[in-house]
Amino acid sequence: AQTVTQSQPEMSVQEAETVTLSCTYDTSESDYYLFWYKQPPSRQMILVIRQEAYKQQNATENRFSVNFQKAAKSFSLKISDSQLGDAAMYFCAYRRTQGGSEKLVFGKGTKLTVNP
Amino acid sequence: GAGVSQSPRYKVTKRGQDVALRCDPISGHVSLYWYRQALGQGPEFLTYFNYEAQQDKSGLPNDRFSAERPEGSISTLTIQRTEQRDSAMYRCASSLGGGTAGNTIYFGEGSWLTVV
Numbered sequence: 001a002q003t004v005t006q007s008q009p010e011m012s013v014q015e016a017e018t019v020t021l022s023c024t025y026d027t028s029e030s031d032y033y034l035f036w037y038k039q040p041p042s043r044q045m046i047l048v049i050r051q052e053a054y055k056q057q058n059a060t061e062n063r064f065s066v067n068f069q070k071a072a073k074s075f076s077l078k079i080s081d082s083q084l085g086d087a088a089m090y091f092c093a094y095r096r097t098q099g100g101s102e103k104l105v106f107g108k109g110t111k112l113t114v115n116p
Numbered sequence: 117g118a119g120v121s122q123s124p125r126y127k128v129t130k131r132g133q134d135v136a137l138r139c140d141p142i143s144g145h146v147s148l149y150w151y152r153q154a155l156g157q158g159p160e161f162l163t164y165f166n167y168e169a170q171q172d173k174s175g176l177p178n179d180r181f182s183a184e185r186p187e188g189s190i191s192t193l194t195i196q197r198t199e200q201r202d203s204a205m206y207r208c209a210s211s212l213g214g215g216t217a218g219n220t221i222y223f224g225e226g227s228w229l230t231v232v
Contacts (some may be wrong), residue, residue: 108158
């Protein structure tokens with residue numbers, strides 16, 4: 001079974017500084033996708049960044065980047081120059097397609113607080 | 117439509133009543149998913165449709181839960197004989213599908229269900 005573990009229930013960062021959120025996953029598959037979603041207090045689910053497992057290069061989206069370590073099954077999110085609007089729950093998710101089914105498996109989330 | 121639309125946004129029902137939650141996916145999206153999210157938890161997969169075919173219902177907790185998508189567009193998640201433990205946010209999501217796991221999954225704003 002695929003599982004996703006986020007070991008940090010809560011994190012805090014000072015505005016303008018950098019923070020890294022951890023995520024590990026368990027899978028026997030070789031081809032899959034990984035995502036980070038942001039859930040602000042409004043409870044929307046917003047895609048932050050995605051990574052294809054077959055790509056060695058780490059994905060980057062503006063201030064957001066990932067450190068993808070396939071062998072270690074690790075997929076951490078780095079937020080640079082943190083802003084007040086980054087405060088939210090962050091969920092790491094693993095996605096696979098097999099046997100006609102597609103699903104996202106989510107971690108339990110990390111609550112990020114940004115201090116002014 | 118512009119985004120994934122869900123209704124009702126909020127539903128309070130008495131224990132033992134049946135409820136139906138509606139999802140209108142993004143126009144042209146083949147894949148449709150239902151997730152459940154309890155407070156303080158990540159979304160939990162319930163079921164997946166490819167067009168009108170329910171390809172995976174492994175996440176439905178028991179036989180009180182069912183879902184349909186008869187014309188390959190709008191979907192309904194039905195919970196019969198509701199129990200207090202069913203209280204949660206129920207999220208619908210959709211993607212272009214076509215067997216491409218990298219397609220972005222777009223989430224609706226969710227339906228909050230409270231069983232009293």
